[in-house]
Amino acid sequence: MSETSIFADVLRWLPFVLWGFGLNVLMSVLAIVLGTGAGVFLGLGQTSHIRLVGGVSRLATQLFRNAPWLVLLFYCIFLMPYSIVISGATYNVPSWLRATLGFSLPVAANFSEIVRGAIGSIPKGQWEAAEALGYSRSVTLFRIILPQCITRMLPPWMNLYALLITATPLASIVGVEEALARTQAAVQSEAQASFLIPMYATLLVMFFLYTYPISRISNALERRFRTV
Amino acid sequence: MKALKTFAFGLALGLGAAVARAETLDCGDDTLCKIEATKVLKVGTKDDYKPWSYRAADGSFAGMEVDLANALGQLLGAKVEIVKVNSANRFEFLAQGQIDIMIASATDTAERRQVVGFVHPNYYSSGYNILLPKKVKATKWDEMTGQTICAIQGAWYNKPAQEKFKLELLAFAGTAEVESALQQGRCIGVLSDDNLINVQLADPKWADYYMPLPTQDDAPWGIAVRKADLDKPWGVLVAGAIANWHRSGKLLELEKANGIAESAYLRKMHEALKDHLATQ
Numbered sequence: 185m186s187e188t189s190i191f192a193d194v195l196r197w198l199p200f201v202l203w204g205f206g207l208n209v210l211m212s213v214l215a216i217v218l219g220t221g222a223g224v225f226l227g228l229g230q231t232s233h234i235r236l237v238g239g240v241s242r243l244a245t246q247l248f249r250n251a252p253w254l255v256l257l258f259y260c261i262f263l264m265p266y267s268i269v270i271s272g273a274t275y276n277v278p279s280w281l282r283a284t285l286g287f288s289l290p291v292a293a294n295f296s297e298i299v300r301g302a303i304g305s306i307p308k309g310q311w312e313a314a315e316a317l318g319y320s321r322s323v324t325l326f327r328i329i330l331p332q333c334i335t336r337m338l339p340p341w342m343n344l345y346a347l348l349i350t351a352t353p354l355a356s357i358v359g360v361e362e363a364l365a366r367t368q369a370a371v372q373s374e375a376q377a378s379f380l381i382p383m384y385a386t387l388l389v390m391f392f393l394y395t396y397p398i399s400r401i402s403n404a405l406e407r408r409f410r411t412v
Numbered sequence: 413m414k415a416l417k418t419f420a421f422g423l424a425l426g427l428g429a430a431v432a433r434a435e436t437l438d439c440g441d442d443t444l445c446k447i448e449a450t451k452v453l454k455v456g457t458k459d460d461y462k463p464w465s466y467r468a469a470d471g472s473f474a475g476m477e478v479d480l481a482n483a484l485g486q487l488l489g490a491k492v493e494i495v496k497v498n499s500a501n502r503f504e505f506l507a508q509g510q511i512d513i514m515i516a517s518a519t520d521t522a523e524r525r526q527v528v529g530f531v532h533p534n535y536y537s538s539g540y541n542i543l544l545p546k547k548v549k550a551t552k553w554d555e556m557t558g559q560t561i562c563a564i565q566g567a568w569y570n571k572p573a574q575e576k577f578k579l580e581l582l583a584f585a586g587t588a589e590v591e592s593a594l595q596q597g598r599c600i601g602v603l604s605d606d607n608l609i610n611v612q613l614a615d616p617k618w619a620d621y622y623m624p625l626p627t628q629d630d631a632p633w634g635i636a637v638r639k640a641d642l643d644k645p646w647g648v649l650v651a652g653a654i655a656n657w658h659r660s661g662k663l664l665e666l667e668k669a670n671g672i673a674e675s676a677y678l679r680k681m682h683e684a685l686k687d688h689l690a691t692q
Contacts, residue, residue: 196469203471266508276510359501368586369467369496372460376617377592 194382197370204366205390211284211362212349218284219291219348220341226292227299233321241296248293253286254354260286261358280362283355291348298340302333335409342402346395363387443512443638444646453490455481456497456511460586463611463670464517476670477515480535480635483662484513487653499566503527506638513637513650519568520634529642531650533658534632537677540569541627543609544601546620553577553625562590562599572629573603610673632677659685 229241248256260282267276306329314324353364367387371380439445447453457465457477465475473494485492495511506514506528520530542561544550553576560580563570564587574581582599584590590602602609606627612618635654641647657663658681667678 200467200469200471262504266510279510357500359496359498359505361496365496366467369459370469371588372586373462373466373468375462375587375591377588377595380588380592 190378190382193374193379194386197374197383198386200370201363201366201387201390204361204363205394207280207360207362208349208352208355209394211280211287211352211355211360212345214281214284215287215291216345216348218288220295222288222292223295224299226296227303228325230296230300231303231325245293245296245300248289249297251290253290253351254357256289257283257286257354257358260289279358280355280360283358283360287348287352287355291344294344295341298337298344299333301340302336303329305336306332335405339402339406339409342398342405346398346402349395349398350391363390441640442644442646443641444644444649447488447490447512447646451490452493453481453485453488453513454493454495454511455484456495456502456505456514456516457481458498458502458516459496460498461517461608462587463672465515476666476672477517479666479670480515480657481513483657484650484653503636506636509638512646513635515635518634518636519631521568521631524636527639528636529639529647530634530636531642531647531654532634533651533654533681534634534677535654535657535663536633537630537675538605538607538633539627539630540567540573540603541606541609541623542601542603542625543612543618543621543623544625546622548600550624553628556601556625559601560599561601561603562593563603564590567603567605568631569605569629570603576628579603607672607675611671614671614673630677655685658682659687661686 226241226245229237230245232238232241261279264277264282264285267274269275303325310328311324314328315321319328352362355362356365356368359365364387367383371383374383439449457473457475459465459467459473461475463475465473465477468474473496478494481492481494495505497505497511497514497516502514502516502518503524505511514528515535517536518524520534524530542556550556557578558580560582561573563573563581563583565583565585570581570583573579581603582593584593587608593599594602606623609623613621613623635650637647637650658678661682664674664678664682667674
């Protein structure tokens with residue numbers, strides 16, 4: 185087996201794997217959107233002075249943040265029903281969508297901590313000053329504290345996304361046809377040992393090319409927003 | 413803010429489209445009725461078991477089991493939708509209704525019959541054996557005791573082979589990984605399906621290897637439907653289709669067309685069921 189023919193083989197399988205990678209991107213984008221949305225509520229909940237809201241938010245955050253992603257994924261894939269009946273109509277939920285929900289749980293919990301940390305990083309004096317000027321707690325939070333938090337949350341949020349996209353191949357274990365599953369199918373189909381390394385290397389490069397710019401931008405933002 | 417709203421709306425729309433609305437039919441639990449109404453047959457097949465079921469580079473499925481799925485689709489006049497399954501999720505997919513039928517190189521065992529309904533007659537059969545380099549001279553399984561042998565994760569015969577012959581198994585994800593381990597000298601041979609070994613031996617790449625031991629525990633493979641369907645029209649139709657494939661020799665034909673050496677089981681079934689009036 186010459187090197188050129190291996191290269192040609194990899195090239196032949198490339199579109200097939202790239203389509204799978206598209207699913208990785210789709211799952212990660214949906215999961216970061218859902219996770220961020222839920223994470224904002226959890227994070228604000230954690231700072232709440234209402235004991236019940238604070239307790240539930242803290243519990244949910246700690247639970248999903250400290251559970252292995254794969255375990256959460258298994259829960260979502262095997263416990264969620266395949267078809268859901270909403271007002272008489274049956275809807276089928278494909279595996280990749282259930283996996284996406286599985287990914288959004290830890291994302292929400294991690295983002296919740298990012299929100300809590302950002303709010304905590306604003307000097308306490310600002311809360312006190314706002315109170316002295318007669319602002320209510322919610323106005324202080326939304327008009328004074330949160331606008332300052334957004335720039336602080338952006339770099340860790342992008343880091344979280346980079347972690348998320350690199351975690352999406354876990355979905356192959358539960359039968360989602362993403363890039364890793366497709367690479368494995370290609371390797372099995374070619375059934376030759378010399379194909380193994382080039383094929384997985386291609387997958388590695390694919391993820392790197394996608395993730396590297398994100399981590400560079402996140403680093404640049406971090407430098408830009410650094411408060412001295 | 414407006415852009416955000418548009419984005420959220422688009423996202424909701426996308427999610428809605430992904431959650432495909434299933435047809436509401438008055439078929440109850442009758443799977444055959446559903447297939448005939450929707451004209452779609454969803455077949456679960458693996459994609460890591462060449463030449464029974466594997467992927468072509470364009471993403472389409474190929475192999476003997478895929479040919480069987482297409483034959484079934486033709487019989488029903490339905491479009492065949494192949495759903496990729498793996499050893500871990502194939503029974504759940506069937507039970508949940510994600511597929512109507514499973515043709516996924518599954519050995520028909522008592523344990524599995526509690527979960528899904530295996531349709532009879534069985535469509536294939538295989539036992540296990542060891543692929544060995546020709547320089548290893550062996551004639552009896554007992555000589556393999558304590559030897560390190562490569563294997564594929566999740567194969568049903570890993571456990572009996574380990575218990576019966578005290579092999580030291582080194583299990584990998586697939587055949588390519590096993591081949592690589594064999595080349596690196598991490599094991600002396602490969603525990604595998606005897607039919608699969610025959611396919612490999614036909615390839616000049618494996619010229620220095622052979623299969624000197626007698627095949628063990630020949631066990632039939634089953635096409636499965638949901639347990640509730642087994643004695644209903646759907647299960648009975650599939651049973652009839654398999655019997656016809658044995659009778660007409662279609663299974664032997666497909667086996668040959670996929671480059672697999674003739675298996676004794678298919679020959680035996682064909683002899684038993686063939687038309688006694690047909691002239692030779």
